[in-house]
Amino acid sequence: MGIALQLLFTGLGVGSIYALVALGFVLIYRATNVVNFAQGDFAMLGAFSMVVLCIDLGWPYWLGIVLTIITMALFGALFNLGVYYPLRHRTFLPVIISTIGASILLENGVLAAYGPRPQSLPGVFASQGFSIGPVFFDSQYLTILAVTVFGVALQYLFFERTLLGKKLQAVSQDKEMASLLGIPVAFMIALTFVYSATLGGLAGILVAPILFVSVQMGASIALKAFAASIIGGFGDVTGAIVGGLALGVIETFGAAYISVPYKDGFAFLVLFVFLLIRPQGIFGERVAEKA
Amino acid sequence: MRFRTLALVFAAASSVLTPLTSTAADPLKIGMVAPLTGPGAESGRFQMNGAKLAVEQINKSGGVLGRPLELVVEDDQTTNPGAVLAFSRLAGDASIPAFVGSIRSTQVHAMAPDILKTGKPVMIGGTDPQLTKLGNPWLFRFRPNDSYSARVIADFGVNVLKLKKWAIVHSTDAFGTNGMKNLTEALQKLGATTVLTQGYTNNSQDFTPVALAVKQSGAEVMGTYMTFEPDQGIFAKQLRQLGVTISWVGSPTTVTTTALKLAGPALYGSYAVVDFNRDSSPAAKAFAALYETTYKSTPDVFSSWTYDAMTVLARAINTAKSVEPEAIRKAILATRDFAGAEGTFNFDQNGDGLHGYNIVRNDNGTIVFDKHVEFRD
Numbered sequence: 001m002g003i004a005l006q007l008l009f010t011g012l013g014v015g016s017i018y019a020l021v022a023l024g025f026v027l028i029y030r031a032t033n034v035v036n037f038a039q040g041d042f043a044m045l046g047a048f049s050m051v052v053l054c055i056d057l058g059w060p061y062w063l064g065i066v067l068t069i070i071t072m073a074l075f076g077a078l079f080n081l082g083v084y085y086p087l088r089h090r091t092f093l094p095v096i097i098s099t100i101g102a103s104i105l106l107e108n109g110v111l112a113a114y115g116p117r118p119q120s121l122p123g124v125f126a127s128q129g130f131s132i133g134p135v136f137f138d139s140q141y142l143t144i145l146a147v148t149v150f151g152v153a154l155q156y157l158f159f160e161r162t163l164l165g166k167k168l169q170a171v172s173q174d175k176e177m178a179s180l181l182g183i184p185v186a187f188m189i190a191l192t193f194v195y196s197a198t199l200g201g202l203a204g205i206l207v208a209p210i211l212f213v214s215v216q217m218g219a220s221i222a223l224k225a226f227a228a229s230i231i232g233g234f235g236d237v238t239g240a241i242v243g244g245l246a247l248g249v250i251e252t253f254g255a256a257y258i259s260v261p262y263k264d265g266f267a268f269l270v271l272f273v274f275l276l277i278r279p280q281g282i283f284g285e286r287v288a289e290k291a
Numbered sequence: 292m293r294f295r296t297l298a299l300v301f302a303a304a305s306s307v308l309t310p311l312t313s314t315a316a317d318p319l320k321i322g323m324v325a326p327l328t329g330p331g332a333e334s335g336r337f338q339m340n341g342a343k344l345a346v347e348q349i350n351k352s353g354g355v356l357g358r359p360l361e362l363v364v365e366d367d368q369t370t371n372p373g374a375v376l377a378f379s380r381l382a383g384d385a386s387i388p389a390f391v392g393s394i395r396s397t398q399v400h401a402m403a404p405d406i407l408k409t410g411k412p413v414m415i416g417g418t419d420p421q422l423t424k425l426g427n428p429w430l431f432r433f434r435p436n437d438s439y440s441a442r443v444i445a446d447f448g449v450n451v452l453k454l455k456k457w458a459i460v461h462s463t464d465a466f467g468t469n470g471m472k473n474l475t476e477a478l479q480k481l482g483a484t485t486v487l488t489q490g491y492t493n494n495s496q497d498f499t500p501v502a503l504a505v506k507q508s509g510a511e512v513m514g515t516y517m518t519f520e521p522d523q524g525i526f527a528k529q530l531r532q533l534g535v536t537i538s539w540v541g542s543p544t545t546v547t548t549t550a551l552k553l554a555g556p557a558l559y560g561s562y563a564v565v566d567f568n569r570d571s572s573p574a575a576k577a578f579a580a581l582y583e584t585t586y587k588s589t590p591d592v593f594s595s596w597t598y599d600a601m602t603v604l605a606r607a608i609n610t611a612k613s614v615e616p617e618a619i620r621k622a623i624l625a626t627r628d629f630a631g632a633e634g635t636f637n638f639d640q641n642g643d644g645l646h647g648y649n650i651v652r653n654d655n656g657t658i659v660f661d662k663h664v665e666f667r668d
Binding site: 003006007010014017108111115116117118120128129131136138210211212214215216220221224252255256260261263264 | 328329330332333335336463489490491492494495496497499500501503504507520521524525528532533534549552553555
């Protein structure tokens, strides 16, 4: 029982990391109909920014977080201008390739600038965590879970209760119609990139104390997050969260009770089953081809 | 138009003729396959530093056959296809008589067929014992192979720590799987029992299931073959969080500079086998001092093996007085009692240069030399 609870806690913790990154995927997909393959690298950049600010420069942790979030927001705008905007009238393929190119550039750019040595970053709390009975609660996983829940609630309120959120939704549903209604489409998309980059950066800040900070940290999370968003229903915010958490729990339990080396296999087996039986995912709606 | 054709012909001819017209002072190129990008990029820098340091020393003392050495490095991207590609690019340059790399067994396996075709000596650091038993005469190993590391881990745990119930945790790549097999075998011979054998894939984000398995197994001591430092760090931390405090004797990754930094206190008190330790011999001490003055950082196993490989290779070419592959091969195999940073080199007919390991202890973050174990068989 204690072991199952421990696995459940860890699974949810790992799953919420996937969920945070999956959210970024989904938002950009909704706004642009394109999968941003550099989403994982946003997390990597956020984590490196924290290392530079808090470890190398020795600035306080809270200031590091604030500055990292600001930096990531600016970076999102820059990313939109450089990677998406010039190709916005093209089909989805050139844009996808452009994001793959950006991902390679970012990883190797950081490698060239910072070097290959993995770095460690302390957690938000000084304590590593606490035990209740046989279960150890890692303080960083708790933080990630809390931030994910809080972030999702905030996002729901923003998209459903504010005019700006509704405008963003309109753009993601039908760009031409939105444009006819006087919504500045390009600006809204830029805003989505800013938000996604910030979210990615936040994910990076949160996972850095657990996974350490390395150039390829983003890529491995992004792959799982991508699978999570498909399982949840690509383009669906709730789906990304549920898919991410489910994936974390499934692979942790699968590793513990069936086989550790096939851990990644379970995640992709679930993905495979979904693609075969329910390609629209848990929350996705079957989309008919537009007339 | 005619001028351009003429120029092209001239350029082609001159490039063909260059090797014939090379003078004695032309540098002698040595190819190196190293991970400059990808998950192993960290180790790649150490490997380059070690090799460069050796080249500087060799060139200071007159070079090889009167020519200065020049290192030509190709990136293997820490992947097997990358390593094969990097090697074939280097092998395409006919003026390179010998090569260095890789330290990853899986990559050496991948490159081995091309190495056999190329027919030139390659200095390797991969520790899978099979590598020198492939019937490939061109592989020369500059680190003790895993059959020795496993024997030393088992011997130390069973005979010195007096612990008989073992858990083995290993990466599922070639290095980890072979390490696990050798350790299982060595433990069997010593009459110890293995209560848990647990593999994991590289770059795992979470080790809770592995840590729980170790906890439940009731093992008194754990032997590990882990490939990448971040994996080692995450595992060590989660192991301690779940209250597992059994003795730990690990493979060399356990005490690399990066592993110590990432895992911090989680690795305190653990033991490891290492091929390089600065306190193990005067030659190791001298190398460490030289490395520190040059690079202002502490060397580890990744830099010592390339340093020794370059030094022994240069020595062999000088002894052979030739850059013919067969002559170099014979000269390397004839190397006896050469004191390198890694240990004393005595090549056997398989191409294995070293036959022992050091045991070290992590004493609150400082690596302390415990003892050297040398095997004669």
